[in-house]
Structures are given as C-alpha cells and as structure tokens.
C-alpha cells in the first residue's frame with residue numbers, strides 16, 4: 033500500500049484531500065462527519081465579520097443529461113457567529129487531532145483586523161490559515177474577496193498582515209478572475225505566504241429562464257453574478273496551477289482547487305505541481321462518502337505504478353508544460369481510422385469536412401460497404417475527428433516517424449538570427 | 452436457437468454452444484451504465500442484495516477507473532461475487548430495487564459486477580489477506596458457495612480452515628451444477644483459488660461418510676461446518692424409470708461442465724420433467740447438445756413454476772416448448788430397453804394443499820402417449836439425509852435444523868449453512884443466499900471464539 037499522506041507547507045495530512053472552504057465545512061457537525069468518513073483535512077467556511085445571505089443561492093449547469101457539469105453560487109462567507117465557529121473548531125480539532133483544520137479568513141485590508149482574526153483562530157488550534165482573497169460576488173462589492181485578489185499590491189499587503197500575526201502556515205487563496213495568475217501568486221509569495229491555493233470561483237451566470245426571463249438562480253426576480261466551480265472549471269484551474277508551478281520565480285507549495293471530482297483529477301493536479309487538493313462541488317453533489325474512492329483509487333494507482341509515496345508525483349509533469357514557442361514544429365501526428373471498430377456514424381467526416389482540413393473520405397469497398405479513410409498527407413493532426421468520435425479506439429492519432437530533427441519556433445528564430 | 456442448432460453437430464460447434472452465452476460489457480458500455488447510476492445514498496439496491504454489496508460504491512469505482520477497488524468492494528461482501536454476477540436473479544434482487552425503475556431503466560448491476568470481477572480475474576489480482584493465526588481450527592464439509600464463503604471469512608479472521616470436498620474439484624454447484632453457458636467453470640475455480648490463497652486447505656476427493664467421519668472431525672477441530680448442499684434429482688416413482696435414455700438433469704449439466712458433450716442427444720426428442728431452474732437448465736443443455744425438440748412437462752401451470760423469469764425467457768428463446776398441467780405416468784420401452792414413449796396424463800389445479808399452493812389432480816381419462824427418445828428428470832433435489840443423521844443432527848426431512856441467529860445445529864459444535872438448511876416450498880435456492888449464510892456462519896463462529904482467542908493473543 034502506497035503512502036498517501038502529505039506534508040503541505042509543513043502541515044501534515046493523512047491524505048491529500050481537504051474539503052474546500054464552502055458549505056461542506058460550515059459547522060463542526062459537518063466537519064466531524066467528513067473526518068469520520070476519512071477526509072484528510074477541512075478548510076473551514078470563511079470567517080469574518082457578520083453578513084447576511086439570500087435565498088436562493090445556487091445554480092448548476094447540467095450538460096446533456098449529466099447533472100452538475102458546473103456549479104454556481106452567490107453565497108457569502110459564514111453567516112454564523114464567529115464565537116460559535118471558534119468553539120466548534122476547537123472541539124473538532126480536539127476530537128480529530130490527526131486531521132487538518134485550516135481557518136479561512138476574510139476581512140477588510142486593515143492590519144489590526146487581520147491580526148485580531150488570525151490570533152483568534154490560532155488560539156483555538158488551527159493547523160493553518162487560508163486567506164480568502166477570491167470570493168467574486170457580494171464580498172467583492174465591499175472591497176473584500178476578489179476585490180483584493182485582483183490587486184497584486186493588496187494581495188501582498190494582506191498576506192503580510194496575516195503573516196505578521198501568524199505562527200501557523202499561511203495559504204493565500206487566489207481568484208481566477210484575473211489575466212495572469214502568476215502575478216498575484218508572486219505577490220502572495222512576496223507578502224511571505226507559505227503556500228497558495230487556487231482557484232476560487234469564476235464569475236458566471238448560469239442561465240436565463242425561458243418563460244420568466246429571470247436569471248438562474250434568482251432572488252425575488254433579480255440575479256447577480258455568481259462564482260463558477262465544479263468539473264467544468266478543472267481545465268482552467270489545472271492551467272493556473274501548472275503556470276505557477278513552472279514559473280522559475282515561484283517556489284512555494286500550491287493547493288490545487290477547482291473541479292477535482294475523482295482520484296484521477298487529483299493525480300493530474302499533483303503531477304502539474306499541486307501539493308494536495310481541495311474539493312467542494314463533488315462533495316456537495318454526492319456527500320462525504322466519495323472520500324472512499326478518492327483515497328483507495330489513488331493508492332491503487334500508485335501501487336500499480338510501483339510508486340511508494342504520493343509525494344513522489346508532485347510536479348512530475350511540470351517540465352512537460354511549457355510555452356507554445358518551445359513546441360516541435362517538425363513533429364507530425366495523423367489520424368488513422370480502425371474500420372473494424374468504427375460504427376460508421378460519419379461524425380469525424382463531417383467535422384473534418386466542414387470545420388477542419390477536408391481529409392476524411394467516405395468510401396465504399398468492393399462489397400458495397402461504407403468505410404472511412406484519412407488522407408494522411410492532408411491531415412494536420414488536429415485531433416478533432418478523434419474528439420468527436422463516439423467509439424473508443426475507432427480513431428488512433430499516430431505519431432509519424434520524424435523526417436527532420438526537432439525544431440521549435442524559438443530555435444527557428446534563433447537560427448534565422450544566426451544567418 | 453433449436454432450429455439453428457439442428458444441423459450443427461460438429462464437435463467444435465457443440466463446444467461453442469456451451470461457451471458463455473452473454474457477452475461481457477466492453478469498456479464503453481460499462482462506463483455509460485456506470486455513469487448513469489445515481490450513486491444513491493442508503494441505496495435500495497444494497498438492501499435488496501442478500502450479501503449487501505455496496506453497489507453504488509462499486510459502480511462509482513468503475514466510473515472513476517478504480518477497477519481493483521471496484522472488484523474488492525464486490526468480493527468483500529460476496530466471496531462468490533463473480534459467479535453471482537452471472538447467476539443471480541437480478542430482476543428479483545438488486546436490479547428490481549433500483550430506483551431508476553421508477554424513472555427510466557434499472558442499472559444493469561449484474562453486468563457491471565461481471566465487468567469489475569472479470570477485470571480482477573484477467574489481471575490476476577489477489578484481493579484479500581489472511582488474518583493472523585489465532586490457533587483455532589475449523590473443518591468445513593462441502594466447498595460450494597456456502598462452504599467457500601465461510602472459509603474465506605474465517606481465514607481472514609485468522610482461523611486455520613480445512614475444507615473436505617467429495618468431488619475432484621471445489622466450487623460445488625458453481626463448478627459442476629450451473630450450466631457452463633451461464634457460468635463457465637473457470638469463474639468458479641477463480642473464486643476457489645482466491646480462498647486457497649488465504650491459506651485454506653481444500654482436500655478434494657474426501658467424502659464425508661466414506662473417506663472421513665464425523666467423529667474424526669469432532670476430535671480434531673474446534674468447530675465443524677456442514678455445507679454439503681443437496682443431492683441428486685429424486686426418482687419419479689413411475690414404471691420404466693430404469694430404462695436407458697433417462698437422465699438426471701444435474702448429472703447431465705455436470706458432464707457438459709467437464710467438457711463431455713453427449714452425442715446421444717443429436718436430433719432427438721427430449722422431454723424434461725419439472726419446472727424449476729434445474730429443469731430449464733436440463734432443457735437448454737439438451738438443445739445445445741443438438742436435440743431436435745425439447746419439451747418441459749410440468750404438472751402445474753406457468754404461474755406456479757419456480758424458475759426465475761430470466762431463466763424462463765432464456766429457455767423460450769432457445770426454442771424450448773412447455774406443456775403445462777401434464778404429468779408422466781409410465782415410460783415405455785423399445786426392444787432394446789430404451790425409452791421410446793411416455794404415457795402422460797393431464798392435470799387440473801384444485802384447492803390449496805398443505806403448503807398453500809393449489810394441488811394438481813389428474814383428470815381421469817385424459818391419458819395420452821408422447822413419443823420421446825430421452826427423458827430428463829428435474830423435479831428438485833433429494834437431501835443428504837444419511838450424512839446428516841451420521842452427525843446426529845436434528846432435521847426436518849433432510850433439512851438440517853439450525854438456530855437462525857447463530858447457524859448452530861442441534862449439536863453445539865456443528866454449524867450448517869447453504870442448501871443443506873434450505874427449507875422446502877420456499878422458491879428456489881440461490882448461490883447468493885448460500886454465500887451470505889456462509890459469512891454469517893463465520894461471524895457466529897468468531898463470536899464464540901473471539902474471547903478465548905483474545906486471551907491467547909495476550
């Protein structure tokens with residue numbers, strides 16, 4: 033059995049799975065249920081000054097019969113009294129000393145307010161502090177959340193305030209609602225953060241009701257943009273994690289968040305540089321019991337690969353993630369159709385014919401049976417046909433034997449300059 | 452299928468007829484269905500499985516690609532989970548309870564279970580480990596689903612287990628009795644192998660009452676489990692039963708399981724007597740051996756037949772004909788002592804008998820003659836009454852009496868589970884119930900010894 037425990041910025045966790053700061057970590061009752069089920073840690077629902085919530089709060093993007101491809105909310109931070117939360121954190125930590133509790137905090141960017149709150153949560157025994165600089169709705173209109181997270185100078189300053197009072201590790205949670213995550217990530221680093229976590233939710237509107245013309249969700253006929261999360265945001269989050277991990281000027285741990293639903297997603301985030309992951313939507317969709325497959329699947333995967341500890345995979349794919357200008361222009365891939373597996377839906381043909389490079393021919397064999405064939409000379413290896421193909425294994429993308437040595441745009445430009 | 456097979460009698464074709472009839476899911480089918488499962492909380496499908504497999508969990512694991520975890524979840528609850536994936540009457544159990552019956556279409560739980568366990572078989576996975584030896588020894592007689600299940604659980608709890616099996620191979624009816632085109636022998640033997648890998652010793656060719664005796668077991672073991680199932684098909688009790696051309700359905704299936712395909716069925720007219728699953732299996736086996744025409748004769752009607760719906764469907768698709776309210780009275784011989792005809796009589800159903808079922812009664816004067824070449828008897832199974840008595844156990848017509856809570860028989864050292872305790876008139880016996888009883892028996896044994904075992908460990 034592989035070792036799936038992690039040491040994240042000095043915080044030891046029995047497994048890489050933490051519940052993200054959100055409704056699943058709203059109360060001691062819930063966090064204790066999660067720990068009982070086997071979660072490695074929980075980032076408590078963000079604490080701050082008292083707020084009021086609205087109903088309704090959530091919306092979801094269902095895609096072709098699969099529920100919750102994406103999820104959206106206009107919920108604010110914790111609406112329970114700080115004292116109650118602190119008491120429950122204390123009790124929960126006492127009951128589960130080996131599992132991780134991180135306090136997520138959000139106050140205005142004022143030194144005293146941060147110091148005061150950091151000290152309060154430290155006093156009840158949290159293992160770390162997460163700064164919520166990412167909530168994109170509501171709180172941002174009051175100068176908090178993503179209103180801070182979108183300003184590198186405020187990110188740095190807030191992180192610094194927290195660090196001044198903190199004795200436990202400080203994790204700065206970043207908003208994806210920016211142009212280049214590396215800028216705010218490095219601002220956090222500059223402010224002294226021990227780690228960053230990403231991503232918080234993305235600005236979004238789920239939809240508009242075709243009969244009432246109301247937004248989805250709506251509050252008494254009106255809506256406001258919410259934060260998007262769930263499986264749909266995974267590629268966005270994965271890129272942001274990878275971008276930070278491959279930046280030579282960035283060297284602190286990253287907690288990967290955004291659409292993690294399975295142990296497979298987890299492996300991908302960790303390969304791309306995450307030291308652990310946080311999960312919200314998947315737990316909200318299925319309950320805490322998903323932790324069973326998350327941990328077992330990860331452990332079986334590592335065993336199968338002969339890897340002793342999950343720590344060994346952290347960042348293993350980072351060196352493969354680079355700039356476009358470093359990609360090999362001489363590498364050639366073509367599509368090849370396996371006619372024995374193909375079910376002749378012709379989806380690949382029409383996709384290529386109408387929207388790519390017109391190189392999949394619809395043919396008849398000597399018995400009058402339809403078959404498809406790729407004209408490999410014209411194929412640009414775009415992957416489109418294999419993406420639309422509904423049958424596993426019907427289209428292979430084949431690496432052709434290189435006829436010329438690798439040549440990237442950067443190398444080419446350099447060579448031209450030499451001339 | 453009957454028509455199709457008539458002319459196909461080459462040996463390799465016969466062999467093909469006995470290969471597993473239903474193809475397994477490919478990956479895409481499995482993923483499509485797995486992703487359709489709602490992953491219900493407190494799911495009714497779990498409750499409907501006699502072994503309580505955590506069905507949503509094993510299906511979720513197929514969807515996530517955690518195949519080893521999926522197979523482990525199944526086999527954890529059901530030591531013969533690969534066999535059950537094929538032979539359980541799922542419409543009446545898990546799939547019948549699936550919540551999607553009320554909205555769209557039930558999840559094909561059996562097929563998904565087969566997909567996951569097939570993965571474990573193909574990838575030669577060892578899913579469980581033996582517990583630390585606790586010094587207690589248990590003898591189990593019979594290596595069918597009940598015996599295997601008891602053995603596996605006891606081995607995991609640290610007991611030293613020896614199984615005594617009269618046949619040359621273990622697995623009971625899974626290995627020898629359930630038709631190979633539904634349950635190939637290799638599947639049952641893989642499950643046997645999984646149990647052996649936990650250090651359980653299976654001593655085949657050891658028949659209780661012949662090669663080993665009750666006293667020896669009492670002397671050498673801390674507990675004895677009787678899991679010998681039921682026995683052969685009973686006699687019809689009519690004239691001509693000794694003629695050639697009369698078969699016992701269970702023997703017939705057993706021979707095909709061993710790869711012997713009786714040439715004597717090709718192009719012949721076969722009458723199968725009975726209407727339980729054994730009769731269906733006898734009939735479909737006859738078809739696959741190349742019989743020209745196969746009829747099932749039953750003295751009651753379609754409504755009373757005990758075979759599962761899917762079995763009945765399967766037989767109809769194979770081209771088996773049914774003659775309801777019909778009973779054989781006499782078998783008629785040709786010059787060589789072979790059956791050539793059967794005198795039958797029509798029946799009618801009258802007010803309920805003792806067991807609450809309506810009683811079939813002969814209609815006088817309705818006798819008629821049916822031409823047959825082969826008669827297959829499938830009117831249930833007899834009991835191992837002699838062995839049960841050699842143990843000195845209380846029984847009810849060969850059904851061993853146990854305390855349902857503890858599986859303990861009238862002898863406090865002897866436990867019994869599986870078909871050997873299967874009561875009469877309560878439908879059909881099932882592999883899955885035998886497996887569950889095996890688990891319960893193991894737990895009951897452990898409850899008895901747990902305290903003393905702990906003392907030893909201290």
Ligand SMILES: Cc1cc2nc3c(=O)[nH]c(=O)nc-3n(C[C@H](O)[C@H](O)[C@H](O)COP(=O)(O)OP(=O)(O)OC[C@H]3O[C@@H](n4cnc5c(N)ncnc54)[C@H](O)[C@@H]3O)c2cc1C
Pocket residue numbers: 538539540592593594595596597598615616617618621622623624625628629630657658659660678679680681701704728729732835838868869870871880881882883885
């Ligand atoms: C033809 C047929 C078809 C069936 N189809 C299905 C089906 O589709 N689905 C389903 O769920 N169930 C089916 N069943 C029922 C199922 O097979 C049984 O309920 C199940 O096998 C019972 O398990 P068991 O371990 O109690 O007994 P068995 O499987 O009968 O095993 C008993 C074992 O004890 C051994 N034994 C007996 N006497 C002695 C002795 N004196 N010494 C040593 N060993 C001995 C036997 O050789 C055998 O290996 C079918 C049964 C039959 C007969």
Ligand SMILES: Cc1cc2nc3c(=O)[nH]c(=O)nc-3n(C[C@H](O)[C@H](O)[C@H](O)COP(=O)(O)O)c2cc1C
Pocket residue numbers: 052053054055077078103104105107108109110136164166167205231232233260261262263265289290291292310311312313314
């Ligand atoms: C209903 C809801 C409430 C949330 N509340 C908070 C919050 O209070 N603090 C915070 O840092 N993130 C909050 N988040 C964001 C999550 O912590 C997480 O970053 C995001 O949902 C992405 O992860 P996921 O795709 O696994 O859901 C919330 C998310 C949801 C869905």
Ligand code: SF4
Pocket residue numbers: none
């Ligand atoms: S899940 Fe449904 S019942 Fe529960 S709080 Fe939300 S709206 Fe109410």
Ligand code: SF4
Pocket residue numbers: 369370373374375376377378379380381404417420421422423426427
């Ligand atoms: S999309 Fe796939 S299945 Fe459909 S025609 Fe093309 S290769 Fe065949």
Ligand code: SF4
Pocket residue numbers: 487488489490491494495496497506507548549550551558560
């Ligand atoms: S009841 Fe049906 S949908 Fe629900 S968990 Fe069971 S198999 Fe899946």
